[in-house]
Structures are given as structure tokens and as C-alpha cells.
Amino acid sequence: MVILIGNQKGGAGKSTLTLLLANYLATVRNRKLTILDMDYQQSIAAKAEKAKILENAPLYEVIPSDLKHFPVLLNVMDQDKNKPELVVIDLPGKMDDDGLIPVFLAGDIILCPFNYDELSVDSTLLFAMVIKKINNRAPLIFIPNRIKNTVKYETREEVDKVLAKFGVVTPGITDRVDFQRVSTLHIPAIVLPSVLPVLDLIYEQYLLREEHQ
Template identity: 55%
Template sequence: MICLFGNQKGGVGKSTLTVMSGNYLSLAKQWPVTIIDMDYQQSVSQKYEKAKILENAEPYEVIPSTLETFPMLSPVLAKSKNDAILIDLPGKLDDDGLIPVFKSADMVVCPFAYEEFTFESTVLFTVVIKKVNPRIDVVFIPNRIKANVKFEIMSEVNEQLSKFGRITRPLPDKIDFQRITTFQMPLSLYPVIAPVFEEIFADRLWKK
């Protein structure tokens, strides 16, 4: 399974969700995981290198990469069909190098927030990726959601996004999300994230 994490809008938490998914699938589900870090900030790779310096045992490998080098990785990934390949995408759409990445994927996880600019960027990102890869499974995660979001806004956004893919239950804005590393998560987060990740990956786990 190749799963992308992306949105044209930066700051929606895709890199954190990539790491959380890697931790959950490898530690809780014992699924072989590889993360490919294509984000310009390389924050996942930095977390991984920091963990190695501290001599922590990594539950999976993180490979820093770029859109230009993906075609070289693609044949290797194709041989790992039983593994979970998680790709943290760069936050942009204006690069033809994204096309082979989009075409290779089985699923894309798209975090978003309930506000106008993020919603518009999310729809644009989804329209483009579905045009390149019509068979891709799109999953939207309402992320870092505060308790004061108006129900009317949530209802309207969910109605529009549900035309493109599935929407999970929301992840709240919790300080513990800042304590995630590439080798562990605070135990307090498992009850929060487990229902969301079961929604996303349950069918894939059954098929692997």
C-alpha cells in the first residue's frame, strides 16, 4: 500500500499525521512501514535522525527524497506491496514531478481545518489528484479542531468534501501531538487516534 499525506495548504499537520500513522501501523498493528519524506522542510527526516542520535530503536525507516528522485524509488516500492509506504508530500501542486507520485498511490490522506482558505486549497488538491489518479482512495481528516467550530460550517464543508472521498471523525487540538517522535507516541494519544486510524486503514490491514 502506498499512502500519500498531502494538501496544497501548509500547516494543516500532514507531516505529524505521517509520523503518527507510521507509529500506529508499526507499533500497534505490526505492519512493515517505510516513510518517504518529500516535504521541503524535511521535518520527518529530522525527527528520525534525532531519534537515531539518541540511540532509540526505530520501528521503521525514513527516507528523505525529492520529486526528482521518486522515479528511481518507484520500482523498489512496487516490490513492497505488503508494506505500508507512507509519503509526506511537498505542499504544492505546480510541479509535474507530482504526477508519477500521484499515479503510484492507493490512498491519499488529506488533513484540513474548517476555515475558508484551507477548504478551497483542499478541494483544489483533491480535484487535481483525482484527475491524475481516478482510482485513488481519498480520506479527509479534520485536524487540530478546536471546540468552538460552528456546526453550520462543519456541516457545509463535510457535505462538499464527501463528494470526493471519506471524512473521518475529527482529531482535536492537543498539546501532546507536539511530543510525537518517529519511535514513540504519548500513550494518552492512542485512545484519540485509534478510532480515526481504524477508519482509514482497517480495510487495508485486512487485505495485507
Template identity: 55%
Template sequence: MVIIIGNQKGGAGKSTLTLLLANYLTQTKKCKVTVLDMDYQQSISQKFEKAKILENAEPYEVLAFGLSDFPMMADTIRDNPKDIVLIDLPGKLDDDGLIGVFKAAQVAICPFAYDEFSFESTIPFALVLKKINPEVHLLFVPNRIKANVKYEIKADVNEQLNQLGHVTEAIADRIDFQRTNTFQTPFNVQALLLPVFDRLFKDFIQPYL
């Protein structure tokens, strides 16, 4: 199956969320995972190469790919439906190469924050995705949420996003997220992620496996 992680808004945390989800699926659920790093910064690929120097066997493969490379992967993905492919998307919507990726996805994860700029980037991403692939399960993940901040637009944002998909529980902002690599997730970070990832796995991933 294909899970895409994307949003037009830079700094939403999609690359980190992709990495954390890959660690969760391989280490906690023992799934076979491949990560396609299509983000322009390719931060996941860089972390993967650095971690290989220090560790032994990699728990999953990370491949640096451009959107134009996806068609040659599509047949392989369709022939291996039990394998999970996570795709970290570039932060834009103006590339026709996204159409094939959107159509291939069973699940889309869209991290966002409760601010005006993030919301205005999230809505176009969701609308375009649903127009291209009406059957995709779209999950909005409130990410890097600060515990001591009152988000006045939270209720209105959740109401609008729930009309397009499903808003998950929030993931709190912690400095420890920066210590995550392709081999491990810090223990205290795992505790923050489990409510979101366990629900994601039970409701949207396990039925495909």
C-alpha cells in the first residue's frame, strides 16, 4: 500500500513524521517498509546515509526519488500490496508528476498547525488530492502543538478539515524529535505518537495487510 505525507506549508514536519511512522511500522508492527524521499531537501535520505555509518542492518530502505521517477516504481508497488511505501512529498502542487502519486495512495497524512498560514496551505492540498483521488483516506495531524498556547481557531479548523477527512489527536512539540533517526525513535517521543499511530494502523493500514 502507498501512504503519502504532504502539505504545501514548509515546516509542517512532514519529513520528521514520515521518519517516525517508518520507525513505528517496522519496529512496533514489524511491517516491511520502503520510504521514497521526494522532498527537495531530502532530509530523510541524508539521515539514512549518516545512520548507516554508525549502525549495522537498516530496518528499512530509503530511496531518494523525484516525482518524475514514480511511474517506473508504480508497477512494483502494485505487485507488492502487502509492502508499505511511505512517500515524503515535495511542498508544492504545481507539478503534474503529483497526479500519479496521488492516484496511487490509499492513505494521505497531512501534518498542519493551528495558524492561518498553515490552514490556508492545507485546504488546497486536501482539495486537489480529493479531486484526483476521491477514495483516499485523508488524515490531518495537528503537529508540533505547544501545550501552553491557546489556539483560538482550533475548533473552526477542525470542523472544516473533518469535512474533507479526519483530524487525529495532536502531537505535542518536543525538542527530542530532533534526535530521531532511521534506526530509533526516542522513548519519550514514542509515547506522544502512539495515540495517533495506533489508530492509524488499526483503522487504515491493517485492513490492507
């Protein structure tokens, strides 16, 4: 199964969500997975290399990858007798590369973290429209991210209604400075109450359902 995590707006929290989901799948659900880091910054791959230097046993493999290599890479992984159960892909933050089409088509579940500011919402809607034209079979799950408890989001209800035309909007993830400490090895315990409800929902209501279809 291929899980895509994307939004063309920078700062939406794609890479952090990728790590949160991967660590959750590996430690809470005992699933075998591989991350394909296709983001230009490749921050996840950098964290994985840092963990190797510290001689920590990895929870999963992280492979830095270009879009153009994706079809070959996925084919090789499919033929590997030790292939992972799940492939989690941190997508690049852009929509203007034809190399994205085979990646979008391969997605079985698509996660889209976003913020409630105007630029993020506009980018999220564009992402949703493009990806649904290419891959209409995969459930699209919007995840309100970096929600500040001290801020009143006056347009939140209206935004959720618009996004619901394309997919499902989950409960929000509260903004915490501790998310900066998320690595390829663990999730800080202090952030678990913020993320477990969302990750449980994604796993139980979407990932398991897609696997059983």
C-alpha cells in the first residue's frame, strides 16, 4: 500500500506528519514500512542519516528519491521478497512536474496537512483538484495542522465544508514546539495526546479498510 503525504504549500507540516505517521505505524501498529523522501529539502533523509551516525537501530528504511526514479524504484520494491507492507511518500511541494503523475496514480491513501490561513487553504484546494483529476479512487484526507488554541479561526467551518467536497477533514493537530524534536526514532511523549486521535482514525477507518478491499 502506498500512502502519499502532500500539499504544495510550504510549511504545512508534510515532513513532520510523515515522521509522525511512520513512527506510529512502526511502534504502535508494528507495521513494516519504507519512507520515500521526495521533498526537495529531504529533511527526513537527513534525520535518518543522523540517526545512523548515532548508531541507533532504524525503525524503517528512508530512501531519498527523485520523481523520475519513482516507477523503477516502486517496481524494484514490489519484487523484493522483503518488501515493506507500506510505502509512505513525502511529496515535493510543487505541482508543475509531470513526474508527479505516476506517483499520484500509485497512491492508495492521500493525506494533506494544511493550515487555516488563506494561502494554505488556496494551495490545499488546488492540490485537491489536481490530485482528484488524476487519482479519484484513493481517499483524500485533510488534516488541519499546527492549530493554535489561542486563535479563533473564523473561516474554519466554511473551509471544512469546501474541503469536504473532495475528501474528509479530520480533527486538528495542535501546534507544539515539541514537534521539532520528532525524529526517525521516536515521537516525544508530550505530543502524543495531540496526534494519536488523528493517527488512530487514519489507521483504523482508512488504512485498514483500504487493505481489506
